[in-house]
Amino acid sequence: MIQTVLGPVEPAQLGRTSTNEHLLADSRHLRRPLRGGEWWDGDVRPDNLGDLRWNWLASADNLHLDSADVAVDELERAHADGLRAVVEATSVGMGPDPSRLPDIARRAGMHVVAAFGSYIDKTLPESWKQQSDDDMRAVFSRALSESIPGSTVRAGLLGLMGTSADITLAEERALRAAASAAAEAGCAVSIRLDAAARRGPEVAALLASEGLDPHRILFCNIDKVMDAAYVHDIVDTGAVVEFAFGSENYFADGARDATDGERIAFLLALCETRPEARITLSSSVWTKGQLARHGGMGYGHVVRRVVPVLERAGVPSSRLERMLVTEPAELLDRG
Incomplete structure (x- = not known):
């Protein structure tokens, strides 16, 4: 069975699924x-979307998904495009609000699976980091068996677990506690x-050392590092990798997202060189500028636009079914 915010469902009921989305989140501390060094207080509007895409973390408003009504409307658009389920992956450090998810799912007619986890060290409250290992593991276990803290919602998986370039002690402790509980x-x-x-391989080995089956590991946003040898190494651990489409933004002068064209080319090559690679897809919406109402691609971008491109590129329907339906259902099915 798969645990959604409205209760358990059979895997066959899930349908086309995005494995990493955010419906309610607060990342304003990442602003x-x-x-040029100056601060910008602009709201997200069509007339300043160009400025925003040039500096994606500049607007506090962009980093705050705070409206259940907007989430419902955006999910309804995605449902019309053929999306049937989303994993809501807003973890501690990103302003999760799981108590409002059942109402959103019910109104939107979308399966919503809530994840529970802890994000990168610099976003975490001290109260989280100061827990003992046993207490941290107990919180994860209760989220899966009873409810996520502050809500009556049971988590369907643990995540989104964050890692910095140099994995910190707090991050490693959380990874081990989550792996053990999962x-x-x-x-x-x-x-x-x-x-x-x-x-990636190091983290997969760490999780496996705590007893977690590699087939239960999902590495989200793998398109952030499109290094074929590296991604092959991750795939070869047995873990699932996720490609997130729809964001093509700059983060100041030193970093930018890949384009969807680059992501598609890399995905096609991976399917060719690793035909058994376990892959899922998402839009990884976490900011207002990604919403359709603000000129973004929205939660339905993959099924609306990316899938037709993959079909025209010759990806068999059976392979697309695996990425969109089978792999997510197998990953989320707790038996």
């Missing part, structure tokens, strides 16, 4: 100044890897 519960763990490092 950065404009390239192994006992028979559920998955999703991971966000820092693009500045190549730690």
